[in-house]
Amino acid sequence: MATIAIAVDDRQKRPRPRTRVLEDERWLAFALLLPTAVLLGLFIAYPFVKGVLLSLSADRVGVSGGFVGLANFDKIWNDSIFRTAVWNTFWYTGVTTVFKLFLGLWLALLLNRHFKGKAYIRAAILLPFIIPTVLSTFAWKWMFDPTFSVINWALFKLGLITGRINWLGDPDLAMTSIIIVNIWRGVPFFAISLLAGLQTISPELQEAAAIDGAKPWKRFWYVTWPLLLPVTMVVVLFSVIQTFADFQLVYVMTGGGPANATHLFATYAYQIGIGTGLLSEGAAISLAMFPFLLLIVIVQLLYIRRVETR
Amino acid sequence: MRVTRRKFLRATGAGTALAKTGGMAAILASGQAPAYAQTQQVHWLKWNDFVPASDVLLRKEMLPAAEKELGMKINLETVNGNDLQPRVTAAIQAGAGPDLIMAFNNQTYLYADSVVDMTELAEDLSSKEGGLYKYARSICSNGKMFMGMPWAVIGAMIAYRKSWLDEVGATTFPDTWEAYRDVGKKLKAKGHPLGQTLGHTFGDAPTFTYPYLWSWGGKEVEADGKTVVINSKETIESVKFMAGFWKDAYDEGGLAWDDTNNNRAFLSQTIAATLNGASIYIESLRKPDQYITEKGTQMNKDIQHAPLPKGPAGQFGFHLLQSHMLMKYSKNQAAAKQLLKWIHTTSNYEKWFISQKGFATPCTADWEKHKVWNEDPVMTPYKVAGRLGQAPGFAGPPNAKAAEALSKYIITDMYAKAVQGTPAEEAVKWAEGELKKVFI
Numbered sequence: 001m002a003t004i005a006i007a008v009d010d011r012q013k014r015p016r017p018r019t020r021v022l023e024d025e026r027w028l029a030f031a032l033l034l035p036t037a038v039l040l041g042l043f044i045a046y047p048f049v050k051g052v053l054l055s056l057s058a059d060r061v062g063v064s065g066g067f068v069g070l071a072n073f074d075k076i077w078n079d080s081i082f083r084t085a086v087w088n089t090f091w092y093t094g095v096t097t098v099f100k101l102f103l104g105l106w107l108a109l110l111l112n113r114h115f116k117g118k119a120y121i122r123a124a125i126l127l128p129f130i131i132p133t134v135l136s137t138f139a140w141k142w143m144f145d146p147t148f149s150v151i152n153w154a155l156f157k158l159g160l161i162t163g164r165i166n167w168l169g170d171p172d173l174a175m176t177s178i179i180i181v182n183i184w185r186g187v188p189f190f191a192i193s194l195l196a197g198l199q200t201i202s203p204e205l206q207e208a209a210a211i212d213g214a215k216p217w218k219r220f221w222y223v224t225w226p227l228l229l230p231v232t233m234v235v236v237l238f239s240v241i242q243t244f245a246d247f248q249l250v251y252v253m254t255g256g257g258p259a260n261a262t263h264l265f266a267t268y269a270y271q272i273g274i275g276t277g278l279l280s281e282g283a284a285i286s287l288a289m290f291p292f293l294l295l296i297v298i299v300q301l302l303y304i305r306r307v308e309t310r
Numbered sequence: 311m312r313v314t315r316r317k318f319l320r321a322t323g324a325g326t327a328l329a330k331t332g333g334m335a336a337i338l339a340s341g342q343a344p345a346y347a348q349t350q351q352v353h354w355l356k357w358n359d360f361v362p363a364s365d366v367l368l369r370k371e372m373l374p375a376a377e378k379e380l381g382m383k384i385n386l387e388t389v390n391g392n393d394l395q396p397r398v399t400a401a402i403q404a405g406a407g408p409d410l411i412m413a414f415n416n417q418t419y420l421y422a423d424s425v426v427d428m429t430e431l432a433e434d435l436s437s438k439e440g441g442l443y444k445y446a447r448s449i450c451s452n453g454k455m456f457m458g459m460p461w462a463v464i465g466a467m468i469a470y471r472k473s474w475l476d477e478v479g480a481t482t483f484p485d486t487w488e489a490y491r492d493v494g495k496k497l498k499a500k501g502h503p504l505g506q507t508l509g510h511t512f513g514d515a516p517t518f519t520y521p522y523l524w525s526w527g528g529k530e531v532e533a534d535g536k537t538v539v540i541n542s543k544e545t546i547e548s549v550k551f552m553a554g555f556w557k558d559a560y561d562e563g564g565l566a567w568d569d570t571n572n573n574r575a576f577l578s579q580t581i582a583a584t585l586n587g588a589s590i591y592i593e594s595l596r597k598p599d600q601y602i603t604e605k606g607t608q609m610n611k612d613i614q615h616a617p618l619p620k621g622p623a624g625q626f627g628f629h630l631l632q633s634h635m636l637m638k639y640s641k642n643q644a645a646a647k648q649l650l651k652w653i654h655t656t657s658n659y660e661k662w663f664i665s666q667k668g669f670a671t672p673c674t675a676d677w678e679k680h681k682v683w684n685e686d687p688v689m690t691p692y693k694v695a696g697r698l699g700q701a702p703g704f705a706g707p708p709n710a711k712a713a714e715a716l717s718k719y720i721i722t723d724m725y726a727k728a729v730q731g732t733p734a735e736e737a738v739k740w741a742e743g744e745l746k747k748v749f750i
Contacts, residue, residue: 062402062424075747080740146563147575168566171730255392255510258565259726271510274396276717277420279403 054283061277072284082285085263088175089289092264093243096182100239101232103183104190109220111191112198122195129188137252140181144168144253168254171261178253178262182243190235197231198224233304237297244293265289350382350645355408357391357632360464360589363596364665372661376652382645391512391569395717401637409640410650413633414512415716416449416701416708418457426636426643427455428650435460435654439674445699446673449708450633458633459650462670465629465695466517467615469576469590470583473603474502483616487525487551490619494559497582504559505581507567508726513630514569515722518585518618520628520702523548523721525621530715531749535706538749540724541742544623549725549734556729565726577601577609585618587630588669588692595667615691617698629699631673671695711749720744 022028055072058065076082111122128136143150144167155161168174201224209219247266250256256263256271263271265285273282359365365388373384387408389397394412401407402424413421432450436442446460470483478496480489494504507515523529527544531537556562561581564572572584577593584590594601594610601609617627636646652658660680663672668682668689673696683693702721703712715721724741728734 060420061399062421079747080743145571146566147561147571147578147580164563166563166565169563170565174566254566255568257509257726259508259723259730261730270396271718274399276714277395277399278714279399 051283051287054280055287057280059280061279065280068280072281073288075281076284076288081260081263081268082288084260085265085268085285086288086292088262089244089264090292091175092179092182092246093240095179096186096243097236097239099179099183100186100190101236103187104235105194105232107187107191108194108198111195122192125191126188128185129192133185133248134252136185137181137249140177140184141168141253144177169258171258174254174258174262178250181253182246182249185249186239186243189239193235194228194232197228200231201227229307230304233300233307237300237304240296240300241293244296245289350642351385352382352410352642352646352649353385353387353408354410354634354646354649355387355389355394355397356410356412356634357394357414358388360587361592361666361669364662364670367662367665372653372658376649376658380645380648380652382649384649392510394512398635402639405639407637407639409642409646410634410636412461413458413635415516415631416703416710416713417717418450418633418635419452419708419710419713420717421635422452422455422457422710424638425457426638426640427457428459428636428647429456431459431647431650431654432456434651435674439656439672440676442674443696443699445629445696445701446631446633449631449701452709458635459654460673461632461634462666462672463629463631463696463699464513464587464669465671465692466514466585466587466627467617467691467695468583469586469588470614470616471502471576471603471609471612472614473605473612474500474582483614485619485625487522487555487619487621491551491555491559494555494583498559502580502582503561505561505567505572505575505584506564507569507572508565508722508729509567510719510722511567511569513587514567514572514585515719516702516716517628517630519722519725520704521618521626521700522552522621522725524626524700524704525618525623526551527621527623529705530703530712530721530745531706533705535703535709535711536749538742538745540745541738545738545741546734548621549728549737552725553728553734565729579604579609588615588667588689591615591688592667592669613688615688617691626700627695627698628702629671629695631696631699631701632670668692706749715745715748718744718748720748 022031056067056069058068058071107125111118111125115121142148146164146166146169149164149167151167152161152164155165166173167177205223205227206219209223214222245266246264247270250262250264250267251270254262256267260268265288269282269286269289272278272285276282365386368386373386376382377384391414394414395417397407398411398413398417398421401411402421418425429451432442433456442460443463446463450456450458450460468483474497475481475483475493478493478500480493484490484493490504497503506518508519509515523545526548528540528542528548530540532539561575567575572581572586573590573593575581576584576586576590591610591613594608594613598608598610603609603612617625619625634650636643636650640646653662659672663670663677663680664682668686669692671677671692671694675697678693678697683690701708701712702716703709706712720741724737727737727740732740
């Protein structure tokens, strides 16, 4: 009888087998990572692998076409519209990122000062970023409308132009227009992120520099900027990834036109893959973005690591 | 009244065979869900009609009547015409989506493997209504099957301001491209240019550029559907003429227009003439006091319609043809066919046709005799749109390759490039390269 009682006691004290497994750190780590791994696998890895397989096939909508190796990549490489889209994507990403960085930094420095209604202004500048992109882009599309542009009307009334500016009908102006809208939409993200970075810099450092006789520009260049650089690099990284793969803004504003002059990787992939139903070619165009993006991200991450370990 | 758990179980069990005999307890004991007579549901996806009154008629009157008569639920979804093709692609790849989807032009060929044969319904309609037009037949049938049920032809004619053309000496509408350019030049000088989109649109851009190309003697391919012959003397001539024509006579903002811009520009008195369905005129009739000319008269009294002018090779028209595809993945194919049969019944279809006021021309010959065409002479040119249309892919068949070329906007972009300053020979060579990728 006594033996049985002891055995029961032992059973109560000993953790259940499932819990025991989790006492091992490796298993615990595995269990904790599992939900994230499943989500990443389902929504990132699976579509990616599927996209790769699709790009190596001759599949069209509703028709399975079999394996064709790199034929789709060869085809798009000889496609003049694809080459235009590649150039456009780099130009669009480069120009908008530079402008967003400078304007965002400028805005962040202004917002970091003390003035009346600071909280309201900070909230208000986020508006372009908060409004759904499709909605705000439609408003911009109307403002750049070839016939009823309010911008043209204002410039005309101010006596600055005599005829209409063909914002979305001229290839260069259409590109400029989408760049303007992207900058407008992206500056608040830079401003708020950099503002958060600025607020982590101790004011004492600025004061010390000021006491040592440093002028505002020197204080910015030798104190603020080096301390803000890690945050800036991360913000630029996020922005580059988003801008490089941008779709909705161009799709709404120009649809890639006029005559394919403003296509980016994503819009051209959509036109070919979804619009025309050439799924495998669309996947190839979409995947062609990947090596470029990967290279950009690796270079930036290496730079961030260097800055952080400096 | 307090509802106890017991009362609730009894109430929810009512109406089913099992519940009648033993309520929820019997259902649970049986171990399977009760079998209900399911109401069939048909999901129909079509474009947002340019005559909004027709969509209202469908939603408020016709489909409720169909639901009652056929004992089914009908879910009508309308989207922008440009969004139909992406929706088809997504639905086919997912194997789920709307049961009936509207297709434009020869898009039907792109999805031939994913749709149900509609031969029986189409031939039945053809035999009852004086025969399907050859144009509709060539677009909806590949000779083996009807990939779509022909619905209507949206005629593309030039809507123009009669008084403004009179003012520049054109008392009758110019019948050649040269004469039209001449008139357009004078109109532009007076601040009323011609209007035309050369953008990526499903309607106004290709229905202009294709017939324009054909009228000069240009074509994408030979009759074999394989030999690309776009790079011809005739095409180059047409492109050269277009580049000058655009500068001389057109509103240069048209490069960025979609299918609605020309409607707005015309109704706001910015342009004097534009290729369009009859939606401009119908809108001006709908709101006669809103659309007023500079002289204070109703604009609808000053609008006339004319076909595209002739070129050296003749006069052509490409009119947007709409059909409905019954998707293979649909689990409601029988119900969807019933709905199509119901809506194509002459008395039902007539209600919809009248609401269109001539904007849509039916695909069968008997409708040419309908009184709608005699009520308003301004609409008369649209009567024969279905009879006169020519399909993209000419001189070859309007097959999947022709549909791919159309979906890629190659012909429209060829002209748009030239208008933007690319030399005509270069623009045509570019189009030749693109077409070869498609057709060969």
